[in-house]
Amino acid sequence: MQSSAPSVSTAPVLDFEQIREIMVHRFPLLMLDRVTVLEKGARLVALKNITGNEIWFLGHFPKQAIMPGVLMIEAMAQAASLLDTLSREDAHPEAARFLGRVEAQFQRMIVPGDVMEIEVVMLKQISYAVITKSYVRVDGNIACSAELMLGSKAPDREK
């Protein structure tokens, strides 16, 4: 599947504080710094700046800092969750979101100094789940792509 072209403008549609008001994630696992493109029901692009001070580089790895692939997936999942939330009129702010399925491919390493551009394209949205095609790019080159399915469960919804 072809992705949409990467974003050009990096001006924020949502800044970090606005993202924090929506997302329940906090340090060290809030993986979105800025949203640069928001097309509700369709597409979102977000940025995450990777610094050498990220806490996971303490152990991944002590002699060479490499962004863990699972955290690229986490960043894509958070971007997908944000797009899903912003695309719903009845989104529950405390809905628990969880990954139901991941099919990912990794194509290059991400290291300190890189800016991750995370793009999610909505493929299907229903009342309790969303499926997205997601990409992480650095300098326009794909580092990771994945199809993700996220489920959501409002506090008062039965299983």
Add this chain to the structure above:
Amino acid sequence: MEEQIRSTLTKAVSEFLDLPEASIDCFAELADLGVDSLQAVQLLVLLERTYHIEISEEELKNFTSIDSIVARISKHPKMAVRA
């Protein structure tokens, strides 16, 4: 066409449950087999992609067994044209 849909679904369910295809009872309730709500959505998306049709979320409530899905999907207007 019905046999093709049944085969597509049986293969998917056997992969979800890590069971041989031959052991999947097409008349059994999906929930009883162990298929959860997100896997039901995966079945819906699989059918959409395989047969290039659109299936509404409302239709999920009819996804009770493989046989019931086959019966519903084979009646989809676009599927009827191909039969």
